[in-house]
Amino acid sequence: KQEVTQIPAALSVPEGENLVLNCSFTDSAIYNLQWFRQDPGKGLTSLLLIQSSQREQTSGRLNASLDKSSGRSTLYIAASQPGDSATYLCAVSGGFKTIFGAGTRLFVKA
Amino acid sequence: EAGVVQSPRYKIIEKKQPVAFWCNPISGHNTLYWYLQNLGQGPELLIRYENEEAVDDSQLPKDRFSAERLKGVDSTLKIQPAELGDSAVYLCASSLASGWDTGELFFGEGSRLTVL
Numbered sequence: 001k002q003e004v005t006q007i008p009a010a011l012s013v014p015e016g017e018n019l020v021l022n023c024s025f026t027d028s029a030i031y032n033l034q035w036f037r038q039d040p041g042k043g044l045t046s047l048l049l050i051q052s053s054q055r056e057q058t059s060g061r062l063n064a065s066l067d068k069s070s071g072r073s074t075l076y077i078a079a080s081q082p083g084d085s086a087t088y089l090c091a092v093s094g095g096f097k098t099i100f101g102a103g104t105r106l107f108v109k110a
Numbered sequence: 111e112a113g114v115v116q117s118p119r120y121k122i123i124e125k126k127q128p129v130a131f132w133c134n135p136i137s138g139h140n141t142l143y144w145y146l147q148n149l150g151q152g153p154e155l156l157i158r159y160e161n162e163e164a165v166d167d168s169q170l171p172k173d174r175f176s177a178e179r180l181k182g183v184d185s186t187l188k189i190q191p192a193e194l195g196d197s198a199v200y201l202c203a204s205s206l207a208s209g210w211d212t213g214e215l216f217f218g219e220g221s222r223l224t225v226l
Binding site: 036041043046049093096097099100101103 | 114116143150151154158203213214215217220222
């Protein structure tokens, strides 16, 4: 059974810092991995989708990497801003299932 | 292009009352999902539709929950009767892909249910 873990559960950083969020999964037989952002009281917004054949994807200040063999993905946020404050969730898809991590709550201090 | 639309955004009911949530997916998305999200946790799948067929309802508590997607477009999730433990956010998502490839998921804003 696939299990997805996100560490740390919460993170507070000063504005301008580069940061890395981690996602680990137990079953490497995945089809894709998706990173989402969730603001309080809102739904999930898709940030990046990495197919299993890819190693990374980039969008603006965001870069997500995928290492299937080690069961890990990282989301790199460059030059963090207060507007980046939100919960970031990763989701792993494979075998007709999508399993979500519990998320990392990020707070960027101005 | 409109995203996934859900209603109502908020619902407060007494326990044992019925409640229904509605979802309209992104146009052209054949696959529709209902997820449950408890505070501080990731979403958990309740049911997945491909067109009008429920292809995965293994996690749907069928004694009190029901869902339908009659014409393969919009969908309704119902709870009857509601229990205190049903208080959560109910999220709807859709994707273009089907089968083993779930594709990129797009979510609505969610329906927050409070059962008193």
